[in-house]
Amino acid sequence: MSNNKEQGQKQINIELDEKTAEGIYSNLAIINHSVSEFVVDFISMMPGAPKAKVKSRIVLTPQHAKKFLKALNDNVSRFEKAHGTIKDYEQPPIPINFGPTGEA
Numbered sequence: 001m002s003n004n005k006e007q008g009q010k011q012i013n014i015e016l017d018e019k020t021a022e023g024i025y026s027n028l029a030i031i032n033h034s035v036s037e038f039v040v041d042f043i044s045m046m047p048g049a050p051k052a053k054v055k056s057r058i059v060l061t062p063q064h065a066k067k068f069l070k071a072l073n074d075n076v077s078r079f080e081k082a083h084g085t086i087k088d089y090e091q092p093p094i095p096i097n098f099g100p101t102g103e104a
Helices: 004-008 018-022 062-083
Strands: 028-033 038-044 053-060
């Protein structure tokens, strides 16, 4: 006989293909939101380059954005406990132009 805790836990199999496993480098993230979603654009900027490309866009519900924030905070805290404080270097603001603005 299994207990209620075991019945309530579901296991999810997650697949990671080879191309996705390589990852995408990003050194800038732009976050926008509406009442129903958060949009995170991950960008790779090269020093001195006049253009930067959005490498990936992730759209989250507000609830998932909040869970992601908590998970990221937890992971940064664990990283800093193991490796020391992450230094936050001040950089000049980057003027960003996405072209015409759209509406959600």
